[in-house]
Amino acid sequence: MAELSEQQTGEEKQRRRSRKGETRRAEILTAAMRRFAEDGYQNAAIGDIARDVGLSLPGLLHHFPTKVDLLLAILAQRDLESADFIEHYRSDLSGLLKGMVAIFRRNADMIEVVRAFAILNAESLMKDHPAKAWFLARATQMQKDVAATFERAIADGAIDARIDSRAMAAELIAVMDGLQMLWLRDPDRFDMVGGLEAYVGRLLASLSLEG
Numbered sequence: 001m002a003e004l005s006e007q008q009t010g011e012e013k014q015r016r017r018s019r020k021g022e023t024r025r026a027e028i029l030t031a032a033m034r035r036f037a038e039d040g041y042q043n044a045a046i047g048d049i050a051r052d053v054g055l056s057l058p059g060l061l062h063h064f065p066t067k068v069d070l071l072l073a074i075l076a077q078r079d080l081e082s083a084d085f086i087e088h089y090r091s092d093l094s095g096l097l098k099g100m101v102a103i104f105r106r107n108a109d110m111i112e113v114v115r116a117f118a119i120l121n122a123e124s125l126m127k128d129h130p131a132k133a134w135f136l137a138r139a140t141q142m143q144k145d146v147a148a149t150f151e152r153a154i155a156d157g158a159i160d161a162r163i164d165s166r167a168m169a170a171e172l173i174a175v176m177d178g179l180q181m182l183w184l185r186d187p188d189r190f191d192m193v194g195g196l197e198a199y200v201g202r203l204l205a206s207l208s209l210e211g
Contacts, residue, residue, distance in 0.1 A: 025063050028063055031049050032049050032071075037112045040119050040120075040123055041119070041131070046066075071120075071130055071131060072130070078117065093150060094204060096146070097200045097203060101193065101197050101200055104193045104196050108192060108193055111184070114184065118180065118181065124136075139173075147168070148165075160207075163207075179196055182195075
């Protein structure tokens with residue numbers, strides 16, 4: 001019994017350390033996104049991120065050995081969110097379009113996160129940027145997923161078979177990116193959510209889908 005009790009105590013301590021570590025990692029990722037939003041990835045100093053969360057530099061490096069590791073952890077977290085969104089709406093075109101408005105509405109309350117990713121996206125166009133491959137793969141996959149939803153609607157007879165699914169996917173993504181950029185430049189005066197909602201309403205009407 002004593003041995004079992006010691007084992008349970010050890011397991012409980014391990015769980016507490018694990019939860020504490022997860023909480024600390026989440027705090028670091030939040031601070032890093034804030035720094036990336038303010039300074040860009042290239043200019044953000046990992047030492048500043050450590051100070052933002054009350055850690056020494058070695059303390060932060062215990063969780064993320066390099067700034068690249070920190071960046072990749074942020075991108076991996078974003079990947080999960082994007083995958084959940086696409087999986088939820090992929091089978092229904094009307095639902096997908098309305099879901100994108102819902103995502104914009106959520107993003108409107110997370111301007112620092114959105115700004116950080118917009119900056120990282122632009123920076124990733126630079127040669128040898130560590131996020132270059134991730135953003136390229138993300139853009140390619142998103143176009144494929146959206147186009148596939150249009151193609152499914154065509155196959156089901158819900159929309160005109162002459163519609164170019166790839167062109168529609170590119171148009172939709174371009175509209176979203178453009179509206180987001182206008183909002184980031186002047187969030188107090190530009191209604192990003194309203195802009196996308198109006199566009200989606202027009203698109204649904206042009207496709208003869210429910211508004």
